[in-house]
Amino acid sequence: MSDQVPEIRGERALIQRLRNRIGDSGTPSVPFGDDMASLPHVDGNLLWTTDMLMDGTDFDSRVHGWDAIGRKCLAVNLSDCAAMAVQPVACLAAVALSDQLSMNDAETLLTAIDEFGRTFDCPLVGGDTNSWSYPTVVSITVAATVPSGSKPVRRDAARPNDTIWVTGPLGGSILGRHMTFTPRVQLARQIASTLNPHAMMDISDGLALDLSRILDASGCGAILNAADLEAAIHADARQLEARDAISARDHALHDGEDFELIVILPPDAPSDHFRDPGLIPIGTIEATSGLWIADTASARTPIPVRGWEHFR
């Protein structure tokens, strides 16, 4: 009731606040805040994934609100679920909070994770709360179930003559989309159930680098069609080109954090059918290794495989 009243801080008070906000819906057999959390009991196999995001690298708390930060920290994990075409079921969040954060900031971050998760049927069911004197770190783990009758879509089964598609235009996500993108969970399941994809992956480190990972895993190469790729360049990439003199195409090839999907489809399906869910064709899988771009039918240029890579 007064500015003089000190804020009640501490891990215990924060967990109590979260318990009140989030409740027990995700954890039928173990209450929120126990040593472990329940994974929802599902038929079939479970997959899981973890992603760690750091202030100053993956988000900037001087610019972004803690609700937008929480949303992104979960969204990158949900994007991995999309890449495998599986259905997320629940998440855990471990955090090292900068001691500069207020209790309200911390609560905003963690409830944003839960609220965004619930829109994907993926509530926050537990975690670990720490603090320290360095920038905030958020590590989320998501479990997902493989829909019955289907398999996870791996990255190692692209085959020569398969076609390469992306789920949306690429490049320039740093202008804002890297914080606000919608993970392609629903679209991925639609693709997996109707189009028999041979491989999929989400674009977190740039089209060229992530596509090269599919090629390495599958033991093949690819050639992109320059005219097709032109149609897959985001307006943000063109806006960046005007600023930094790096071509919009290079932004589309090498910028990270598009979080669209690369989809490898068999050669024999009708392409109109593929375009329906918004897929954009960009090239073809080849037997020989390497990643190339064809500006005309006769001239091909190697695409340098670079993009965001940690620990260099």
Added chain:
Amino acid sequence: MSDQVPEIRGERALIQRLRNRIGDSGTPSVPFGDDMASLPHVDGNLLWTTDMLMDGTDFDSRVHGWDAIGRKCLAVNLSDCAAMAVQPVACLAAVALSDQLSMNDAETLLTAIDEFGRTFDCPLVGGDTNSWSYPTVVSITVAATVPSGSKPVRRDAARPNDTIWVTGPLGGSILGRHMTFTPRVQLARQIASTLNPHAMMDISDGLALDLSRILDASGCGAILNAADLEAAIHADARQLEARDAISARDHALHDGEDFELIVILPPDAPSDHFRDPGLIPIGTIEATSGLWIADTASARTPIPVRGWEHFR
């Protein structure tokens, strides 16, 4: 072959090294390094837990080797599995590596997690590798299965007249045990299958604070017996007392990271039976809230509930 040869760095090279070391044994339906990892298919319910550890807080890379650090980062998660008396099955590791680390350091850290995990049938099956210019952060998630015919042991079912036990002597773990403790996974399952525990919890933040969490969750209080507690004081606590003039009993009550279990047992079982697996009795659950210590039959003193708490 020469000091001049630059080390091949980067996330991709590190993951390749790990793939070679760790292999695919934990991930039958998805290869190591795909967007998600398989959770081993098990009968019955799964639980999961996550813990984040930070250099300078939970370990000190100036003092501890990266193998010892990896071991501890997993061990604290396995201790949560012990607290619920469940069987760990696999783990994920997300890391933000200080850019001061060498590739060999990074590989040592991650393979230590896998190697220690395998001794608990809990291999490393995936993760996320990042780097930055701040201290190293390691976040591990462990999934565990509830043995068939049993339930996870929660913390909210202690009842008046239950007896309170610990699985080993407490206090002074900072002298070294906090890095080298053995998670009580096997002992916990033995206790759960033979002694009908009403509640269990591992001691990460100190006996007084962690016991108070059982009491809060169960809606009751407890009185510790001073003579019994004396037998539960670790030699390390006495060694610290000689240095810092804080009593060994206070070290046993309030030091963090013992990673022994608090075990709440029903009042009617033969106590010799309990002592068999090394359990040490320390007190009794009461109906009225509060945590007390009885130095004699007539005099009781409240125990301050404090211990390690983040985000204060």
